Amino acid sequence: MNKKIFFLVCLFSIIIFSCKKDVSYGVDAINTMPPNAQKTKLKSNEQYISILYANLFQKALSANELVEITHCIEAFGDKETIHEVIVSNFMNKPDVIIPSDSIMRADIDIFLTNIYTRFYVRDITEAEKEYLTKFIEVNPAFTAEMLYTAFALSDEYQYY
Amino acid sequence: MKRRKFITNVVKASTASIVMPYILPTGRLFAAAGSQMADHVVFVLFAGGMRQQETILQRYLDDSQGVNFPGNIMYNLFNGAAPTDKIVYGTDGAVPGLGDVPIPKILSQTFQQQGTIFKEMRSATTGHYGGLNGLLQGNTLSSQGLKRKPINPTIFEYVRKHLNLKATDTWFIGNGIMNSVPLLNYSLNEDYGVKYGANFIAPNVVFGNDGQKHLSNAKVYDQVDELEPMYKTKEFLDNVWGTVGSGLVTIDNTEQEKYDIKEFLKYMYANPSAVDMPAVSDNGDATTIGYALEIMKWFKPKLSVVNLNNVDVCHSNFTSYLRAVHRADHSLAHLWDKIQSIPSMAGNTIMIAIPECGRNLDSNAIHDFNDFYAFDHSDQNARRIFGMMVGKNVPANNLVGSENNPIGNATDGVLTIADIFGIKGQIPTQYLAANSMSMFDNL
Numbered sequence A: 001m002n003k004k005i006f007f008l009v010c011l012f013s014i015i016i017f018s019c020k021k022d023v024s025y026g027v028d029a030i031n032t033m034p035p036n037a038q039k040t041k042l043k044s045n046e047q048y049i050s051i052l053y054a055n056l057f058q059k060a061l062s063a064n065e066l067v068e069i070t071h072c073i074e075a076f077g078d079k080e081t082i083h084e085v086i087v088s089n090f091m092n093k094p095d096v097i098i099p100s101d102s103i104m105r106a107d108i109d110i111f112l113t114n115i116y117t118r119f120y121v122r123d124i125t126e127a128e129k130e131y132l133t134k135f136i137e138v139n140p141a142f143t144a145e146m147l148y149t150a151f152a153l154s155d156e157y158q159y160y
Numbered sequence B: 001m002k003r004r005k006f007i008t009n010v011v012k013a014s015t016a017s018i019v020m021p022y023i024l025p026t027g028r029l030f031a032a033a034g035s036q037m038a039d040h041v042v043f044v045l046f047a048g049g050m051r052q053q054e055t056i057l058q059r060y061l062d063d064s065q066g067v068n069f070p071g072n073i074m075y076n077l078f079n080g081a082a083p084t085d086k087i088v089y090g091t092d093g094a095v096p097g098l099g100d101v102p103i104p105k106i107l108s109q110t111f112q113q114q115g116t117i118f119k120e121m122r123s124a125t126t127g128h129y130g131g132l133n134g135l136l137q138g139n140t141l142s143s144q145g146l147k148r149k150p151i152n153p154t155i156f157e158y159v160r161k162h163l164n165l166k167a168t169d170t171w172f173i174g175n176g177i178m179n180s181v182p183l184l185n186y187s188l189n190e191d192y193g194v195k196y197g198a199n200f201i202a203p204n205v206v207f208g209n210d211g212q213k214h215l216s217n218a219k220v221y222d223q224v225d226e227l228e229p230m231y232k233t234k235e236f237l238d239n240v241w242g243t244v245g246s247g248l249v250t251i252d253n254t255e256q257e258k259y260d261i262k263e264f265l266k267y268m269y270a271n272p273s274a275v276d277m278p279a280v281s282d283n284g285d286a287t288t289i290g291y292a293l294e295i296m297k298w299f300k301p302k303l304s305v306v307n308l309n310n311v312d313v314c315h316s317n318f319t320s321y322l323r324a325v326h327r328a329d330h331s332l333a334h335l336w337d338k339i340q341s342i343p344s345m346a347g348n349t350i351m352i353a354i355p356e357c358g359r360n361l362d363s364n365a366i367h368d369f370n371d372f373y374a375f376d377h378s379d380q381n382a383r384r385i386f387g388m389m390v391g392k393n394v395p396a397n398n399l400v401g402s403e404n405n406p407i408g409n410a411t412d413g414v415l416t417i418a419d420i421f422g423i424k425g426q427i428p429t430q431y432l433a434a435n436s437m438s439m440f441d442n443l
Helices: A002-017 A045-057 A063-074 A079-091 A101-106 A108-120 A126-138 A144-153 B002-019 B128-137 B155-162 B181-185 B209-214 B223-241 B255-270 B284-299 B310-315 B318-339 B412-420
Strands: B040-045 B116-122 B170-174 B199-201 B303-307 B349-354 B384-391 B398-400
Touching (some): A045 A063, A045 A079, A045 A144, A063 A079, A063 B209, A079 A144, A079 B255, A101 A108, A108 A126, A108 A144, B040 B128, B040 B318, B040 B412, B128 B181, B128 B412, B155 B412, B170 B181, B170 B284, B284 B303, B284 B310, B310 B318, B318 B349, B349 B412
Parallel strands (some): B040 B349, B116 B398, B170 B303
Antiparallel strands (some): B116 B384, B349 B384
């Protein structure tokens, strides 16, 4: 009886502690989460406006104007529409800083990399680069301003 | 015999096809809806705490300042003679700041003559936000927190869901953004919620100084050459984001509705003098009414809810309160008068006005430049309110209840509107106050 128990213990030990086949082949495990997955918090109206202003004008929005624009957002139920109106007003200001279309088309790769860093604070993925590069190439009337507007109004830009 | 059986079967089949429940586009199975009393409803949340004594009881200074000067300062709403002395509620005559010129009456017949007045109702609470929630949710939830969206569905959600309305068919027009008013356009209820919410606008902000400065100079993009590729790019970006997160929680206007709203904003900024303001529009309530009329002209909403609150100045200034009450009456009359010239709404609208709360019986310690004492709202007198209905299918010259016989509650507004639209039977009763009922059932 004791022999049997001893035999079983040995058998389980061999199974448990036996060598395992290395399936990693020397490749380090990597995080396969999408690059934007860590953004879980919705920006407040104040955060959205001050970050947007900084991205478009490359300077800080005054405290007074921040309060005024925040009031405009609070005074409107459809947030998407009012954001669009605000961005559209920003685009009409003389001091908005948007690269020219020729700069965008001179090196689309770099332009896209920069816009992802500026608006999304992350690297562009290959899939995104592929799609947007083609989109810009086949739409000669598509401007940098239109691309900036699309980013400013996009859902990902509402989160951090 | 066969012929008789055939006829019987035909009658049965016809009856069944008429009364059989049908599926609405909302995807839910409902029994046939009742008939609509009117195609449009305007619900005025009126107007920041109105004391019964100075409004429907027409006691002017009699029951507040200890001086014997009674009179009716809401002579568009109620029958009754205006005060003859100590006039401070009007506009300024020769002496600035005196307010000694009453605003001329607008309506040839008072609302009391044209419609039904509930002389003595009860508000949901003695506070503003609870009162507004009571008017819009039909409930007096003690668990409803301040600075929190309504817990139970609002009337906006009921009418949008059960009448299958688009977002621009329902508008909530606030006279400002304070006191959590922007939160009231939809509830947190899972069965209703944002997808059935109303468009909210505080026009005094959107078309006031802040809006003029930051919203009025929008760039005009070409619909096809510029907007379409822009939206297509946004759609791509949103699709990528959609794998990990959600978009903004907001009113679900369709692209066409959004375009329409932007066109409306453009029109308003381009034509500021075209706004149909009341003759006296020197306060926020009056201007809100003017902008509300423009929204009604543009969108022809099925349900418009207008929130006024200038009367609340009564916490610290009784003279200003009297002026705000007088202007609220003037503005309400202007609204009703002008609705009669809006195509599709004229003769086909019911307007309801109910204060969210009343005001205290006794004054506080603050007195103004006329030495009039001010009033807060926290006692039983602050639960005393009146109600008014006017328009298509509303009985005229009808007084309901009295000081000694209160009839109706502020929470009745929800079922009343549902009743007007023929969906009263579809409102889940568990969300309503136990004593909530249509004002039409109280006539």
